[in-house]
Every structure is written in C-alpha cells, then in structure tokens.
Amino acid sequence: MQYSVCEGWVNNLFDCNNKPYSFNALEDAVSELQEEFDDWQTEIETGEREEEDGYGISTFQIVCNEISIIYELALVAGKVVLIHGTTNN
Secondary structure, three states, X not given: OEEEOOXXXXXXXXXXXXXXXXXXXXXXXXXXXXXHHHHHHHHHHOOOOOHHHOOOHHHOEEEEOOXXXXXXXXXXXXXXXXXXXXXXX
C-alpha cells in the first residue's frame, strides 16, 4: 500500500518480485483484479477470511501510464467495472 496525504490509501497488486503488476491492455488489468476479488469473496464464503477483512473496490485504481489516465472502479453484482477515467497530469 502506498499512502498519499491528499489522495488517501492506494492499493497495488504486486508480482512475486514485489513489483506492481503491469498489463498490455486495460481489459487484462480488469480481468486480473476481477480474479482477485473473486478469490477474496470465495475466502469469505468458505470462512478462510472474515468479511470485514475483505477489500473495498474504492481503494483500487487502474492507471494507464502511456496516456496518463486513472480509472476509478466499482463492483456491480460482483463484477469489476470502470466508472470513469481522469487525466493524471
């Protein structure tokens, strides 16, 4: 997790080398995040994780470094969806 006084907490998914995940397409990033949320929900349902230990979608963003857009996300019926993108200048 990375903390910024003006933006709050920002979650990052890291690979086995402790580097943030990077994807070639926005759809790939959404798919990976969906898998993570599905796994966490399964852990809650099977009792491996307490419900209050789940993760809120509002703490995640997808950032496109090439065109400097930050996508805010929402969970709709358990599915990760993009709600809007803002320019990161």
